[in-house]
Amino acid sequence: MKKSDFHFELPPGLIAQAPLAERSASRLLVVPPGDAPYEDRQVRDLVDYLREGDLLVFNDTRVIPARLFGSKETGGRVEILLERLLGGHEVLAQVGASKTPKPGGRITLDEGTVLEVLGREGGFHRLRFLTDEPLEKLLLRAGRMPLPPYIQREAGSADLERYQTVFARHAGAVAAPTAGLHFDQALLAALEGRGVRFGHVTLHVGAGTFQPMRVDSLHEHRMHSEWLNVGADLCQQVARTRAAGGRVVAVGTTVVRALETASREGELRPYAGETNIFIFPGYRFRSVDALVTNFHLPESTLMMLVSAFAGRERILAAYQHAVRQEYRFFSYGDAMLLFPAAEPPAGGPPGPTSQDATP
The missing domain is CATH 3.40.1780.10 (QueA-like)
Structure with a gap:
């Protein structure tokens, strides 16, 4: 078929x-x-x-509020869509940027939290949040709900x-x-x-x-x-x-x-x-x-x-x-x-x- x-x-x-x-x-x-x-x-x-x-x-x-926005150390803008929580403060994610971030690089979210790029894994980036704050609590504050691509609007508080x-x-x-x-x-x-x-x-x-x-x-x-x-x-x-x-x-x-x-x-x-x-x-x-x-x-x-x-x-x-x-x-x-x-x-x-x- x-x-x-x-x-x-x-x-x-x-x-x-x-x-x-x-x-x-x-x-x-x-x-x-x-x-x-x-x-x-x-x-x-x-x-x-x-x-x-x-x-x-x-x-x-x-x-989880899986859409995050931030900047690389060079100042380039980054959009992150989390794919999976791996335990602790590590995640797999899609990373949208003008240039692919390299292992060891860092991304600073708009609200201030820093992420370290650990490498690539199965088509995704492996990232670590450099914070002691529980990850789900951090995402509720810093993330947006990941509405599907066919919904032509930004996620709001009601979502x-x-x-x-x-x-x-x-x-x-x-x-x-x-x-x-x-x-x-x-x-x-x-x-x-x-x-x-x-x-x-x-x-x-x-x-x-x-x-x-x-x-x-x-x-x-x-x-x-x-x-x-x-x-x-x-x-x-x-x-x-x-x-x-x-x-x-x-x-x-x-x-x-x-x-x-x-x-x-x-x-x-x-x-x-x-x-x-x-x-x-x-x-x-x-x-x-x-x-x-x-x-x-x-x-x-x-x-x-x-x-x-x-x-x-x-x-x-x-x-x-x-x-x-x-x-x-x-x-x-x-x-x-x-x-x-x-x-x-x-x-x-x-x-x-x-x-x-x-x-």
């Missing part, structure tokens, strides 16, 4: 530039399996589609709260798990009252999620790597849910990637580490029965993932419907509720039309 197989036309005016005043007021396009007609609802209507005993799985990563899920706990993402942005306390309470249970994984979303594919063939693409944790408690929740006849509903593609990585040997097991899993049509899902997700960019790996889940033609037709109905797209946009195109085949590892996770 080629990336052009996942193209669709999107009027720029449908790209959401800011969130709605109320999280759960976003629209929800329900895409049932088979040829059943689409349903145009709101996110708060999820309570009508879930039932007692279902398990909603969220990504509880926390977005510190709205580009963050209400259940965010573990700091480390540089992009939000955007399907989770639609859930507020009122919706969570309504779902809980219906008997829906909640579980959490952690996948720290990297800036690579916005990088376009640079090859035409899907089989030649290599995914960026991200860190995740699927704990033993979540594995037990999934097992109990399945044993009782409930469904596992992933909130976001990051949850799908985390669960499928942890299921790569045939059943869901605790896993903490890296993943570069690339899911596209032909992949056999093991861990997810339904998916809540935002609308994704044309020809993106996330568009390929949802096409693998619900069927490429079904997804492309649903996106055409969403454009006609003027849904809001991407991170601050509306959502979809997807059901699988068909029952996954039993047994065996994921098929050859997928890249498996890096152990």
Whole structure:
């Protein structure tokens, strides 16, 4: 398959530039399996589609204010986008400057903190903050929220709260798990009252999620790597849910990637580490029965993932419907509720039309 197989036309005016005043007021396009007609609802209507005993799985990563600005020792301006926290005061980051900073060089942030350039690592710069201040506290003061490149404005103070899920706990993402942005306390309470249970994984979303594919063939693409944790408690929740006849509903593609990585040997097991899993049509899902997700960019790996889940033609037709109905797209946009195109085949590892996770 080629990336052009996942193209669709999107009027720029449908790209959401800011969130709605109320999280759960976003629209929800329900895409049932088979040829059943689409349903145009709101996110708060999820309570009508879930039932007692279902398990909603969220990504509880926390977005860090990862954009920083400063100057090199020569006076040249620098923009830094953090990619990963490495522990202590070291990070991996993209560094934008007129000339690439050399190891041993220093960068002074606009608010005064100094960073040392340690070297290059996997296409990123390794940097050390020369301060004793806790890094997350420093970033809250000195950094800006890293809004996606298709949002044509600077991040404001309101984005510190709205580009963050209400259940965010573990700091480390540089992009939000955007399907989770639609859930507020009122919706969570309504779902809980219906008997829906909640579980959490952690996948720290990297800036690579916005990088376009640079090859035409899907089989030649290599995914960026991200860190995740699927704990033993979540594995037990999934097992109990399945044993009782409930469904596992992933909130976001990051949850799908985390669960499928942890299921790569045939059943869901605790896993903490890296993943570069690339899911596209032909992949056999093991861990997810339904998916809540935002609308994704044309020809993106996330568009390929949802096409693998619900069927490429079904997804492309649903996106055409969403454009006609003027849904809001991407991170601050509306959502979809997807059901699988068909029952996954039993047994065996994921098929050859997928890249498996890096152990």
